[in-house]
Amino acid sequence: MSANTDLKRTPLFETHIASKARMVDFGGWNMPVQYSGIVEEHNSVRQAVGLFDVSHMGEIDVRGPEAGKLVDYVTTNHAAKLKHGQAHYSALLYEHGGFVDDILVHKVADDHFFLCVNSSNQEKDFEHIRQNNRFEAEVEFTSDQYAQLAIQGPKALATLQKLTPVDLAGIKYYWFVDGEVSGAPARIARTGYTGEDGFEIYIQPAEAARIWAEIMKAGEEFGIRPCGLGARNTLRLEAKMALYGHELTASINPFEADLGWIVKMDKGDFVGRAALEKVRANGLTRKLAGFEMRGRGIGRDGYEITIEGQPAGWVTSGGPSPTLNKNIGLCYVPANKTAPGTAIEVTIRNVPVEAEIVATPFYKRRQGASA
Amino acid sequence: MSYPESYKYTKEHEWVHIEGDRATIGITDHAQHELGDIVFVDLPKPGSAVTKGQTFGSVESVKAVSDIYAPVSGEVTEANELLAKTPEQLNSDPHGAAWLIKVKLSPSNSETDSLMSAADYQNYVGAE
Numbered sequence: 001m002s003a004n005t006d007l008k009r010t011p012l013f014e015t016h017i018a019s020k021a022r023m024v025d026f027g028g029w030n031m032p033v034q035y036s037g038i039v040e041e042h043n044s045v046r047q048a049v050g051l052f053d054v055s056h057m058g059e060i061d062v063r064g065p066e067a068g069k070l071v072d073y074v075t076t077n078h079a080a081k082l083k084h085g086q087a088h089y090s091a092l093l094y095e096h097g098g099f100v101d102d103i104l105v106h107k108v109a110d111d112h113f114f115l116c117v118n119s120s121n122q123e124k125d126f127e128h129i130r131q132n133n134r135f136e137a138e139v140e141f142t143s144d145q146y147a148q149l150a151i152q153g154p155k156a157l158a159t160l161q162k163l164t165p166v167d168l169a170g171i172k173y174y175w176f177v178d179g180e181v182s183g184a185p186a187r188i189a190r191t192g193y194t195g196e197d198g199f200e201i202y203i204q205p206a207e208a209a210r211i212w213a214e215i216m217k218a219g220e221e222f223g224i225r226p227c228g229l230g231a232r233n234t235l236r237l238e239a240k241m242a243l244y245g246h247e248l249t250a251s252i253n254p255f256e257a258d259l260g261w262i263v264k265m266d267k268g269d270f271v272g273r274a275a276l277e278k279v280r281a282n283g284l285t286r287k288l289a290g291f292e293m294r295g296r297g298i299g300r301d302g303y304e305i306t307i308e309g310q311p312a313g314w315v316t317s318g319g320p321s322p323t324l325n326k327n328i329g330l331c332y333v334p335a336n337k338t339a340p341g342t343a344i345e346v347t348i349r350n351v352p353v354e355a356e357i358v359a360t361p362f363y364k365r366r367q368g369a370s371a
Numbered sequence: 372m373s374y375p376e377s378y379k380y381t382k383e384h385e386w387v388h389i390e391g392d393r394a395t396i397g398i399t400d401h402a403q404h405e406l407g408d409i410v411f412v413d414l415p416k417p418g419s420a421v422t423k424g425q426t427f428g429s430v431e432s433v434k435a436v437s438d439i440y441a442p443v444s445g446e447v448t449e450a451n452e453l454l455a456k457t458p459e460q461l462n463s464d465p466h467g468a469a470w471l472i473k474v475k476l477s478p479s480n481s482e483t484d485s486l487m488s489a490a491d492y493q494n495y496v497g498a499e
């Protein structure tokens with residue numbers, strides 16, 4: 001692998017190189033795509049525990065007496081309903097209703113909200129929020145202040161609990177606690193992007209390499225593996241979690257993306273609301289759906305979809321599912337063609353190959369410790 | 372893994388083993404390693420023609436699709452059926468049991484001159 005010095009590095013870059021990770025350019029970041037192998041890493045998260053460096057993710061702090069009002073004005077979910085220490089999935093929209101980004105909103109205090117945003121969108125998100133800030137609130141771009149690690153899998157809690165006095169079992173799904181990991185300050189959130197139980201921790205960049213090593217040691221008895229972006233993608237796809245640039249773009253609205261549940265139309269005005277009113281009145285023309293390949297072949301990102309030979313949509317994310325041992329994917333198709341059992345064709349190297357719309361998520365974990 | 376001396380190699384990481392007017396074609400250990408977990412192999416049917424330098428099939432890993440180029444021209448006599456059911460064999464035995472196709476070489480085959488020896492290929496992937 002050539003060392004591209006123009007790419008941004010996380011505080012764990014040296015750790016990844018020492019671990020013989022295969023590094024790739026991911027939206028301008030030099031990130032590990034895999035260590036031992038995508039399938040092995042994927043399975044370790046489904047069966048035990050895996051550790052991800054997700055320090056490329058962006059962070060934005062919103063503070064001030066009207067911090068909540070600003071967050072509610074620029075996002076689709078209802079931030080005012082969050083309790084201290086609670087988080088939710090949400091979206092930033094343009095006026096026309098398309099996605100700026102999908103984000104996590106954490107309520108730290110009445111006057112402090114902490115946003116976790118996609119790496120490749122962070123500057124754009126920051127500008128978007130600032131431009132819409134007509135409130136008594138300060139928006140601060142704080143990505144440089146955090147490294148982020150994701151500890152995911154059924155043994156994530158047992159692994160991380162060895163390193164923190166915080167009662168992790170007491171943190172409910174999509175709640176967080178400001179505490180310590182390995183003696184260093186950490187925001188510990190019970191969130192993730194894998195479809196498994198687990199935690200995402202926000203720590204000081206200078207502590208990242210040491211904490212990474214301690215987590216790897218703590219998880220040794222469970223067979224912990226470092227996991228790259230390759231496994232992160234197959235895991236999130238099985239769980240039907242959207243990826244910006246694939247399922248979500250500036251020309252897709254949340255109803256099309258099957259994310260109506262994060263849009264609270266009755267919370268008051270927000271950026272994009274008027275456009276979404278129109279979408280609701282007019283109905284959807286296309287919608288996100290899951291498919292499974294029936295014929296031989298793998299439908300991949302960007303492949304065309306036809307129904308009875310006519311152009312009908314495109315694959316947003318597709319590939320083999322290591323857990324289900326099937327070839328699966330997500331696609332946009334006409335809204336009246338999303339019923340499970342609908343026959344579609346995916347065009348693979350100019351040949352239409354049979355596939356079928358199926359119910360999603362493709363994978364759902366057995367009920368975890370808390371939900 | 373070592374690269375068999377009796378094989379010839381391409382810059383696109385295929386190998387070819389020529390015996391008389393017959394050849395066996397596969398991908399190299401370096402190629403399978405770069406691809407990672409191989410999950411799907413698409414091969415031509417017996418009877419179809421392959422042309423040196425042109426793609427004749429594809430190998431897919433979890434992450435990506437990779438075209439395979441023919442190191443020689445000829446007619447396909449056999450496609451490795453083993454790989455339809457167990458494509459992961461390509462990760463474990465790329466120079467042996469997980470060959471891709473066998474071909475009957477076209478009559479005028481002075482085409483092998485541009486291929487690399489095992490030593491040259493080893494240098495090539497070492498330097499890449």
